Amino acid sequence: MTAASGSPLLEVRSLSVRYGKVEAVHNVSLRADEGSIVTVIGPNGAGKTTLLGAVMGLLPAQGEVSYRGESLFGLSVEDRVARGLVLVPEKRELFASMSVADNLALGAFARRREGEAATKRALDEVYHRFPRLLERRAQLAGTLSGGERQMLALGRALMGRPKLLMLDEPSLGLAPLVVREIFSIVVALREAGVSILLVEQNARAALQVSDDGYVLETGELVLSGRSSDLAANPKVAATYLGQGAAG
């Protein structure tokens, strides 16, 4: 399960999300293949976070979301997590007054029936991937720095052994070195068989690591294609890569 096998893991068809009378996401369709990294880029306020919220089941939406060929209609957030669909939200949503170790342990809550040995293995893997978390395991999550919080959020998500990991702005507020580290982990996760749906404002980085990309603007998809093509698209370059602005 290392290379892209081409079968759709996640398929979103004509998804719309309304807040009251306001439509935040309109008629969006996208797919993420198994073993691939798919990115959704777009300016702030385009509806990227809303899109992920709808796929995760946090927000009521219209349209169809199917995951491994099965419709997710009517499934709660927890049911989706149990099926291997895991979101790392923009706000990280850590358990601030609990220790790093507790946060990680709770990441495996949906897998509690697989036994302690499986949890232990997952934990070892996470600590191996993020040695910093091992150092800080007794510290309260609320006292971590921004980069460490993001690592903990990723680690907690990985404890749930996701098939599809959805990352909302993982580079947000992080130093370049940390961003680099996070993105290299994202690539490494794909190698480990985890498919990734990546929402990013750092369009250049996102298009570099991803296989396919979608451009979302005021709630609608305006462009999609191979990430390399999108990066070369002059319109994308001007609007999202800042080349228009930067001359």
Place this chain on the structure above:
Amino acid sequence: MDFSIAALLAQDGITNGAVYALLALSLVLVFAVTRVIWVPSGEFVAFSTLTLAGLQLGKASGIAGLLVAMAVVAGLLEVLSAFRQREWKRLPLRLAAWTGAPLAIAGVLKWAAPLAPPFVVQILLTLVAVTALGPLSYRIVYQPIAEASVLVLLIVSVALHFAMLGLGLWYFGAEGSRTPPFTSATFDWGGVLVSGQSLLVVATSVALIFVLALFFNRTLYGRALRATAVNRVGARLAGISPAFAGMLTFTLAALVCAFCGVLIGPITTVYYDSGFLVSLKGFVGAIIGGLSSYPLAAAGSLLVGLLESFSSFWASAFKEVIVFTLIIPVLLWRSLTSQHHDDDE
């Protein structure tokens, strides 16, 4: 007042305070996890005493009737929700849990009651039966509106309190009950007479608090409840369902209240409507803890117990006034020490 009276009052205060502390803990727990201000907690306490008193007389019809009624309603709700979601696969299991299990408990009670089992078994039966009411009331009343505002949840709590009061009168009758003391031993500690009964109540409370602390700090489920209290969205994203957390919380809280009922049974005569005032005192303790700090809530409850027992000596007519106005200076102190802030919900 001489020393021996003061010691007696203190002993009374600490004993009652220990019970209030348990109540305060369950109120804090329920509020932290589900945002429900659990007004009917007092009914759980009273029903527990009344159930135990009933078992003493070889009767269990009151609590059994309540369980059957709630089991039927919960079962109907499950069928309804299965029908709505067109999801029939899980229904048998859910019916077994929500209807079968409470019916079985009711059956066991009805069967065991006339056999006059030993006191310890009666206590166990009482704990099981009253605890079962916790998740049932969550399933029927709170789960359908788990996302509603604190105000609506509160009003629903009060409505449930009324309904349970009425049901209490129906199932347990209007007469009060008292259960026999666990022990009649007394100890002489340097001139102070300490009753074994008081020691047992305090020891049970402390042990229960200790077990709960272990549960919250060491077990995955305990940590899951804490996580839900800290960050609801984060908990959902980790796969902890709010309905599950709510059910577990109400089970624990009902168990704690059932213990309270067993503990106060020998101390006071309990009527179907005695619970409210008892739980309000637990409330005062919980408020002193800001509805969030367990140790402060326990300390506050102890203070309430002491204040109550000493004021009943000095100014018994104003006992309740003194206990409940205690909140005002506590709130004033909190108000002056904490930053005032945003109230958005």
Place this chain on the structure above:
Amino acid sequence: MRLTWSAAAVVVFLALVAGAPMFAPPFWVTLGNYIGLYSIAALGLVLLTGVAGQTSFGQAAFVGLGAYASAWLTTSYGSSPWVALAAGLAFTALVALALGFITLRMRGHYLPLATIAWGISLYFLFGNLEFLGGHTGMTGIPAIAIGGLELKSERSIWYLIWGTTLASLWATNNLLDSRPGRAIRSLRGGYEMAEAFGVDGARLKIVVFIYAALLAAVSGWLYVHLQRFVNPTPFSIIAGIEYLFMAVVGGAGSVWGAVVGAALITVLKQVLQDVLPQLLGRTGNFEMVVFGVLLIVLLQRARDGVWPWIERLLPKAPPAPVRDAAPLAPRDRGAASGPLLEVNAARKTFGGLVAVNDLSFRIEAGEIVGLIGPNGAGKSTTFALISGALALTSGDIRFRGASIGSRPPHEIARRGIGRTFQHVKLIPAMSVLDNVALGAYLRGRAGVGRAALRLDRQEEASTRAEAARQIARCGLDAHTFDAAGSLALGQQRIVEIARALASDPTLLLLDEPAAGLRYLEKRSLATLLRTLKGEGMTILLVEHDMDFVMGLADRLVVMDFGEKLAEGLPAEIQRNPAVREAYLGGV
């Protein structure tokens, strides 16, 4: 709630109220009197709990204060009920002020808890004080007399009770449709926003609490002179809970919810008490069970209460038109010398995170300054420090020479800073006009009393005209009367700008105004901002969209990791390699 349907519905309602005592059987007249009394107390809770979001269990205790004050003064001192009313109101206001001061300044659920405690203590106090008659109560309370006419019968006091009820409804409805009313309506869900426009939220909550307590005291006064007898029972915590029931079940979002709730609960209890024993063939507390179950089911079905159902059946009224009116006076600008805004080594930490790290920059009057940087660089935190939404960890911020660092937002607003929010903060159910008019809060003076008595109409007309002018200026005149929540996100951002403009600010703080806007919308926004600059406005713009800000700002401050990375003209910034690296990203 305006003339057309109130003309229809209210006329029917008034006819009922006026005719009932003449035709209805005595039983229903009595019930009607109680419904009126309960409506008045529940109305206070609609305002306090439903609109302002502050739950109180103490309403019955305030009813008790009004009742006992009058009972004691009229029987022990032989004073007239009218004098006793005034004294009771004054005393109630004092108690409410003290209680409100203690509990309303705090976040969380202290008010409901404190009012439970206070409700219980007061009940026991009534029952234990000798001079108030203890648990047996007081008798021989005189009837109210109006010009020699003694209101001794149920039928004669009916008109006083319902007259008072209608007057309270009228006054409260007026209040909600006014300067303080808009502020009250934004306390729940828009507290931070209201503070940013000069509303002193903590103070306003106390005012609302007192208003609700006074309504309760009036209800208690009427009650005691209707009954001519008083004991502690009707003022217990259970009664306090029932008032809350009435407000929530009736629909705590509207003044009519109080009447509907009071009627529903009163009649329901009466009917259950009469009917159930007949139905079940024995007496008991069944009415409590059925009552409890009905309420649970009702709230599970309709969390907003019954009134919204009824309202849906009534024809919708057209909004009141905006009349021409004298313009509101411009805000005092004062003499300016030196930089308008100075940020000196501002620092903000959250736990282990340093969000803003000793940042310094200044803004001269008449400039558009852009504060840019990647997401998470600390722009929004800086913005919150300037607007007072967050307190500084260290450093200082000066506006027109005076320090504003760590001052509460409403004080900063008072000095002439208007702002928008990154995550739009409008009151969705209020019209665009009312939302924008809230921005002009500091330009008006009408208080609760003047608003309730409709003495504020001239100022109100000016405020509405000003709001409409700002809406038109921002190109949203077609949506003036739409609910703000029904607009597209981009339009809601523009409403935010109109609201900030209505405050006539010296410095306009805009937090990502272009986010979520379409291309054309961005262009018209840029045009608007340039016009404002032309009129002498100073603007600080936090923006993520480079294109937008490059063409607009005179000067840019670039942040990264909480620090100032660069500062200069847009062209210089564009050439700065460090900025390009940080802002444009890269792996």
